[in-house]
Amino acid sequence: TPTPSPTCSNSGPVVRKTPLITFLEILQQTALNTLGPKNFDPKLYVDLSLKSNLSITQSAFDDLPRTPNGSVSVTDFNGFIQSYFNGAGEDLVYTEPVDFVSEPEGFLPEVVNREVRAWALEVHSLWKNLSRKVSDRVLDRPEFHTLLPLAKPVMIPGSRFREVYYWDSYWVIRGLLASKMYETAKGIVTNLISLIDEFGHVLNGARAYYTNRSQPPLLSAMVYDIYTRTGDIDFARKSSPALLKEHKFWNSEIHSVRIHDAEGCNRTLSRYYAMWNKPRPESSTIDIETASKLMNDSAKQHLYRELASTAESGWDFSTRWMRNGSDLTTLATTSIIPVDLNAFILKMELDIAFLANVTGDCTISVHFQEAAQARKQAMNSVFWTAEMGQWLDYWLSNGTTCRGHTWEASNQNRNIFASNFVPLWIELFNSDCTLVEQVMQDLRSSGLIRAVGIATSLTNSGQQWDFPNGWAPLQHMIVEGLARSGSKEARSMAEDIAVRWIRINYVAYKKSGAMHEKYDAEKCGEFRGGGEYIPQTGFGWSNGVVLAFFEEFGWPHDLNIDCN
Numbered sequence: 001t002p003t004p005s006p007t008c009s010n011s012g013p014v015v016r017k018t019p020l021i022t023f024l025e026i027l028q029q030t031a032l033n034t035l036g037p038k039n040f041d042p043k044l045y046v047d048l049s050l051k052s053n054l055s056i057t058q059s060a061f062d063d064l065p066r067t068p069n070g071s072v073s074v075t076d077f078n079g080f081i082q083s084y085f086n087g088a089g090e091d092l093v094y095t096e097p098v099d100f101v102s103e104p105e106g107f108l109p110e111v112v113n114r115e116v117r118a119w120a121l122e123v124h125s126l127w128k129n130l131s132r133k134v135s136d137r138v139l140d141r142p143e144f145h146t147l148l149p150l151a152k153p154v155m156i157p158g159s160r161f162r163e164v165y166y167w168d169s170y171w172v173i174r175g176l177l178a179s180k181m182y183e184t185a186k187g188i189v190t191n192l193i194s195l196i197d198e199f200g201h202v203l204n205g206a207r208a209y210y211t212n213r214s215q216p217p218l219l220s221a222m223v224y225d226i227y228t229r230t231g232d233i234d235f236a237r238k239s240s241p242a243l244l245k246e247h248k249f250w251n252s253e254i255h256s257v258r259i260h261d262a263e264g265c266n267r268t269l270s271r272y273y274a275m276w277n278k279p280r281p282e283s284s285t286i287d288i289e290t291a292s293k294l295m296n297d298s299a300k301q302h303l304y305r306e307l308a309s310t311a312e313s314g315w316d317f318s319t320r321w322m323r324n325g326s327d328l329t330t331l332a333t334t335s336i337i338p339v340d341l342n343a344f345i346l347k348m349e350l351d352i353a354f355l356a357n358v359t360g361d362c363t364i365s366v367h368f369q370e371a372a373q374a375r376k377q378a379m380n381s382v383f384w385t386a387e388m389g390q391w392l393d394y395w396l397s398n399g400t401t402c403r404g405h406t407w408e409a410s411n412q413n414r415n416i417f418a419s420n421f422v423p424l425w426i427e428l429f430n431s432d433c434t435l436v437e438q439v440m441q442d443l444r445s446s447g448l449i450r451a452v453g454i455a456t457s458l459t460n461s462g463q464q465w466d467f468p469n470g471w472a473p474l475q476h477m478i479v480e481g482l483a484r485s486g487s488k489e490a491r492s493m494a495e496d497i498a499v500r501w502i503r504i505n506y507v508a509y510k511k512s513g514a515m516h517e518k519y520d521a522e523k524c525g526e527f528r529g530g531g532e533y534i535p536q537t538g539f540g541w542s543n544g545v546v547l548a549f550f551e552e553f554g555w556p557h558d559l560n561i562d563c564n
């Protein structure tokens, strides 16, 4: 791994933290001191909502009896929580989706095997479990909640993820489209747009503690897919201003980086960069512990920004962002130009151009087609390596600012990650037959394709976005890119991966009764852990990807869905 410059990311904007979050972080630390680390989930405490004013709650907290070393008894602590807080998740209430029917007309016509069809309908029915709306209590007293008010119903990922998440929503929507739940899908987009209107970007998730960052930007892909299914031109028109605003956000000073390439051309690409230099409130105790290895405040602030920026990448955490794969304090995300982020922004540019064209705004359409061509060239010049047949993340190492780095081959990260193949998902790349053939061969020999799906990386670091974990979104983008390329061989490879992935989900579901957040790409029917929280079930994007794969490939009578 190349050595990044630490200087490109030391200073930068920091958004304001609400007094409620500050207090809940103190509560979180007290909970850890009082209850101990076993089964401790820090996020639980920042998801609690107040029963009365913060000042009343704070003074009751200050009045709790304490031992000389400042600790509170378990009984007093639990009593305080009971008296002053509503439970985490109580401010989102269950709601039946308006467009849910148990077997929608035209539902997955190509899934004909009876056992498999019955299971597909079961996965479809899980939308009812994940559907929520923000309680009126949040609208009445927003200052009592870290949950942000949203006008339309939401689909949550599940378990500890009790609020809507940005990039998860793309695969949720793909599943909802297979389930013919167009109103619910549009409502999710309307909610995300309202976040852009208020904050200037789509938040990582709909919580006050997520305002300091976004997540992989897939709003345009959501709008594009809903529009192409429904033909709702009004929806396309209403979404367009938000997409333009979001494009600005990802090309703003903090996110954009200029590279002087090997041909002497200036290229502009984007990076992740959170507006934060403190512990992530949802993982405050963990971040403080991680940073305790560092000596001074400036190094700690730098690390906190890297931790939050890695959360912005959606890949939290992975050796992909670390100088030393066994030491989280070496995170260097803001000094990396990521392949997948730029593929997403390229797609955003293409989608905006497409939508502007259908809504009759030629000037915008032409402008964004040009922007897409420029980004494609930049990606080819900075990321692409013909010798490996992959796009490689680029590490900034030789400058003191984020403006004007000179490209060097040695700054490409030659480690293999599933993200190196994400550009395949984008039509500008997958429509090139020669390129697809080459990338397909390399994917085959990369080591990423395991017995039951695509592994995230080749490094078993214990981090959740590493080997042997397989994540639904990564399977989906690579499979869909191969399937839509027009190459027969690529489609057959895509179908093979999709079938294996469906099997892993099915067998794990039959064994555990649940869909999982991530799976073991090596072992059929095994879900996986790793990282800073225990494995979660539900699970929005896993459900969405299974339904999307069924829609793309169907399932014949005679194909077995068990592992062997």
Ligand SMILES: OC[C@H]1O[C@H](O[C@H]2O[C@H](CO)[C@@H](O)[C@H](O)[C@H]2O)[C@H](O)[C@@H](O)[C@@H]1O
Binding pocket: 043, 157, 161, 165, 167, 168, 204, 205, 280, 282, 283, 311, 312, 314, 315, 316, 317, 532, 533
């Ligand atoms: O609480 C720790 C982190 O959890 C989230 O990240 C993980 O779950 C998200 C929801 O499914 C998913 O979008 C992300 O890719 C996962 O790594 C959250 O997004 C982080 O900000 C948070 O710190």
